[in-house]
Amino acid sequence: MASATESERPQLKLYQFAASGNSRIVRLVLEEKHLPFDRVNIDVTKGENRTPEFLKLNPRGKVPVLVHSTVSGDVVLSESSVINEYLEEVFPNPPLMPKAPAQRAHVRALVHLFDTELSPTTGLLIIEKLLKKPEEQRADFVAERQKATREILARVVEMMSDGPFLAGDFSLADASYIPVLSVMAPCGIILDREFPKLGRWLAEVKKRPSFTASAH
Numbered sequence: 001m002a003s004a005t006e007s008e009r010p011q012l013k014l015y016q017f018a019a020s021g022n023s024r025i026v027r028l029v030l031e032e033k034h035l036p037f038d039r040v041n042i043d044v045t046k047g048e049n050r051t052p053e054f055l056k057l058n059p060r061g062k063v064p065v066l067v068h069s070t071v072s073g074d075v076v077l078s079e080s081s082v083i084n085e086y087l088e089e090v091f092p093n094p095p096l097m098p099k100a101p102a103q104r105a106h107v108r109a110l111v112h113l114f115d116t117e118l119s120p121t122t123g124l125l126i127i128e129k130l131l132k133k134p135e136e137q138r139a140d141f142v143a144e145r146q147k148a149t150r151e152i153l154a155r156v157v158e159m160m161s162d163g164p165f166l167a168g169d170f171s172l173a174d175a176s177y178i179p180v181l182s183v184m185a186p187c188g189i190i191l192d193r194e195f196p197k198l199g200r201w202l203a204e205v206k207k208r209p210s211f212t213a214s215a216h
């Protein structure tokens, strides 16, 4: 279905935190697919992700969690990239994965690079630069994380198609990178200057309605 009408409105509930980049990765895909969803806000700064109720949904105590209520019961999923693959399978239109197996593998390789390297490396840089007061920020730590981030971004650029998106048409890969790459400037990494291809990519994804709709 291209977009859900009221009669076939899917029962999707997203346990999320507005400021969480990983929650936004899923919100981006829900918006791109025009899927209505209910939000349950879990304030991780207040430990709401550690309550017994939430730990039943995700024993790792992390947002996002998606609950899809179906005739056969609730499907409870965590991990943004797993949730997004599920959404792509269950709600295939509009598609956010290419058709050819090699291109699909390429999208997954980009998502894997994000999940295993960029997210853990740069997540801590973002916390240091955006959440801590300037006087609390550790200059050595910031410099080391910026260097590691730049190394990973250089690899992303090598893997990028000719554009405007990361891998052909807008895909699950773009959704994974948007939240982190849209806050590189306050982290001291200027994409337009250092990674112009990514700067152009960011300008392009910002034009999509999903960028604004998913922001909070």
Ligand SMILES: N[C@@H](CCC(=O)N[C@@H](CS)C(=O)NCC(=O)O)C(=O)O
Pocket: 020, 021, 022, 023, 044, 049, 061, 062, 063, 064, 078, 079, 080, 081, 115
């Ligand atoms: N790889 C996971 C990461 C999830 C994650 O780290 N979520 C953060 C918010 S962005 C969280 O819930 N942190 C709370 C905590 O670890 O206590 C994903 O992609 O969903």
